[in-house]
Amino acid sequence: MVLTYTNEIFDINDLNLWYADHHALKSIHFPIIKKEVTAIIGPSGCGKSTFIKTLNLMIKMVPNVKMSGEINYNGKNILNSKMDLVELRKNVGMVFQKGNPFPQSIFDNVAYGPRIHGITKRKHLEEIVIKALMDVALWDEVKDRLNAPALGLSGGQQQRLCIARALATKPDVILMDEPTSALDPISTLAIEELILELKEKYTIVIVTHNMQQAARVSDKTAFFLMGELIELDETSKIFSKPEDERTEGYITGRFG
Amino acid sequence: MTYFRGVIFFMEKLVPAKERLLKSQKNWMNGEVRGKIIVFICAIIMISATIAITIFLGTKGLQSFIKNGVSLIEFLTGKQWNPSDQAKPQYGALPFIFGSFTVTFLAALIAAPLGIGGAIFMTEIAPSWGRKILQPVIELLVGIPSVVYGFIGLTVLVPFIRVHFGGLGFSLLSGMIVLSIMILPTITTIATDAMSSLPKTLREGSYALGATRWQTIRKVLIPAAIPSLLTAIVLGMARAFGEALAVQMVIGNVKTMPHSILDASGTLTTIITLNMGYTTFGSPENNILWSMGLLLLIMSFAFILLIRYLSSRRKI
Numbered sequence: 007m008v009l010t011y012t013n014e015i016f017d018i019n020d021l022n023l024w025y026a027d028h029h030a031l032k033s034i035h036f037p038i039i040k041k042e043v044t045a046i047i048g049p050s051g052c053g054k055s056t057f058i059k060t061l062n063l064m065i066k067m068v069p070n071v072k073m074s075g076e077i078n079y080n081g082k083n084i085l086n087s088k089m090d091l092v093e094l095r096k097n098v099g100m101v102f103q104k105g106n107p108f109p110q111s112i113f114d115n116v117a118y119g120p121r122i123h124g125i126t127k128r129k130h131l132e133e134i135v136i137k138a139l140m141d142v143a144l145w146d147e148v149k150d151r152l153n154a155p156a157l158g159l160s161g162g163q164q165q166r167l168c169i170a171r172a173l174a175t176k177p178d179v180i181l182m183d184e185p186t187s188a189l190d191p192i193s194t195l196a197i198e199e200l201i202l203e204l205k206e207k208y209t210i211v212i213v214t215h216n217m218q219q220a221a222r223v224s225d226k227t228a229f230f231l232m233g234e235l236i237e238l239d240e241t242s243k244i245f246s247k248p249e250d251e252r253t254e255g256y257i258t259g260r261f262g
Numbered sequence: 263m264t265y266f267r268g269v270i271f272f273m274e275k276l277v278p279a280k281e282r283l284l285k286s287q288k289n290w291m292n293g294e295v296r297g298k299i300i301v302f303i304c305a306i307i308m309i310s311a312t313i314a315i316t317i318f319l320g321t322k323g324l325q326s327f328i329k330n331g332v333s334l335i336e337f338l339t340g341k342q343w344n345p346s347d348q349a350k351p352q353y354g355a356l357p358f359i360f361g362s363f364t365v366t367f368l369a370a371l372i373a374a375p376l377g378i379g380g381a382i383f384m385t386e387i388a389p390s391w392g393r394k395i396l397q398p399v400i401e402l403l404v405g406i407p408s409v410v411y412g413f414i415g416l417t418v419l420v421p422f423i424r425v426h427f428g429g430l431g432f433s434l435l436s437g438m439i440v441l442s443i444m445i446l447p448t449i450t451t452i453a454t455d456a457m458s459s460l461p462k463t464l465r466e467g468s469y470a471l472g473a474t475r476w477q478t479i480r481k482v483l484i485p486a487a488i489p490s491l492l493t494a495i496v497l498g499m500a501r502a503f504g505e506a507l508a509v510q511m512v513i514g515n516v517k518t519m520p521h522s523i524l525d526a527s528g529t530l531t532t533i534i535t536l537n538m539g540y541t542t543f544g545s546p547e548n549n550i551l552w553s554m555g556l557l558l559l560i561m562s563f564a565f566i567l568l569i570r571y572l573s574s575r576r577k578i
Contacts (some may be wrong), residue, residue, distance in 0.1 A: 067465075102466060108482050109486045118482075
């Protein structure tokens with residue numbers, strides 16, 4: 007299966023990854039299209055979290071990781087050792103399983119990214135923070151308490167704050183690693199609606215355990231199994247008539 | 263499994279429920295209560311020892327003010343220390359109070375950055391080999407007795423300061439250096455625990471936004487750990503405040519107020535250890551030493567309260 011697109015932001019070629027001796031990703035070819043939501047599904051341990059962490063090289067925080075192949079981001083191979091991690095992560099934001107705001111004020115949390123990238127003017131920071139909070143529909147809930155500690159927010163609000171924090175560095179890709187797995191259904195719904203809105207401006211890659219979620223929010227869905235990319239296609243196709251029987255087995259709940 | 267169920271069934275048949283309950287109560291008497299009593303006694307002994315020391319120190323320490331008519335204000339603010347003068351004894355302990363505080367703060371000033379720096383090195387910069395080297399070094403520092411610290415200070419530090427900085431060598435500076443090395447392990451150990459107990463998600467969150475390691479340490483990790491780091495410093499200071507032997511060997515033990523860091527000085531602890539042998543129990547000179555002991559106890563309570571307050575402010 008070879009898909010070719012012209013408007014891809016990530017183009018991954020023959021990506022292999024080892025944790026010491028464990029071959030965790032096996033020869034992955036994976037194009038990611040601009041301003042689309044790409045969902046990654048698969049059973050636990052299939053490599054989907056590992057894969058998403060390679061896209062902003064957060065995987066480098068894990069000791070004993072070896073990689074080969076190419077991850078072309080806007081035509082530049084980020085596996086090249088000269089890659090500027092700061093610049094990459096500024097452009098490829100990430101949201102984690104559980105909202106992880108810093109133990110600082112709401113304002114400082116969102117302003118953290120712009121500040122470390124050199125913006126110091128209060129006015130400029132305020133503009134960025136307000137815009138980011140509006141983009142995640144959190145502004146109305148927190149506008150009166152921007153200086154309150156972020157850890158006082160509810161779980162769902164914390165997660166939206168973390169998305170705002172990621173947006174504040176003006177990325178063009180947002181990676182989400184099971185962003186709703188620790189949230190209640192209502193907060194989950196809010197995040198999903200947010201994903202559909204953010205799609206207008208950002209490219210989103212989301213790892214999820216929840217297949218309904220993948221079906222609801224994504225344009226493309228990829229199915230990983232045992233470190234291999236089994237199938238990548240339009241979400242509607244994956245969930246109606248997948249080409250591979252293993253994909254079908256997984257989405258119909260026969261295993262995984 | 264079926265065999266086991268059978269046995270239980272058999273026992274239920276054989277012994278009526280009432281008796282089984284009574285029997286289990288007996289078992290409870292044997293093990294539970296005995297353990298409870300032992301633990302209870304341990305706690306009682308610890309608590310009563312603390313209370314007894316506090317009461318004893320309180321009554322002894324207050325005697326010089328109540329029985330011997332020493333003015334509390336003179337004790338806390340007077341600069342003249344001459345308790346053995348028969349005609350006109352003077353009980354101004356301010357130089358020692360000042361000496362104790364100064365040497366403590368100066369020691370913390372050196373040990374805090376070193377200790378916290380070491381902790382960051384061990385947890386953030388080189389968690390594998392850094393810890394392997396620094397951990398035993400710190401444990402070794404803890405194990406060295408204070409008399410050895412004092413001896414080294416006396417033989418190496420005091421002459422060095424005399425030659426290179428002037429003065430007698432016996433000085434606040436020597437005391438502060440010796441003390442800072444002695445409290446370094448306390449600060450480093452607690453600071454290391456504080457840093458390594460920070461959740462991994464904080465680091466990830468910062469790195470994922472493109473922060474460098476130093477930015478992450480300075481802007482996320484240290485602010486998040488600050489209440490615990492302050493606790494580490496205060497605990498180190500409490501140790502420094504109470505340390506007597508090593509300080510006594512290098513600080514000079516004079517009765518006058520130090521005017522520079524190179525001047526000899528005295529602290530509450532060193533004056534107690536030096537003079538307790540020469541005074542008779544119950545005499546005013548002896549009682550005033552107890553008052554200084556009481557002051558040390560009050561200070562350690564103050565340090566404990568401060569630590570309690572700081573840890574209640576911990577955010578994570």
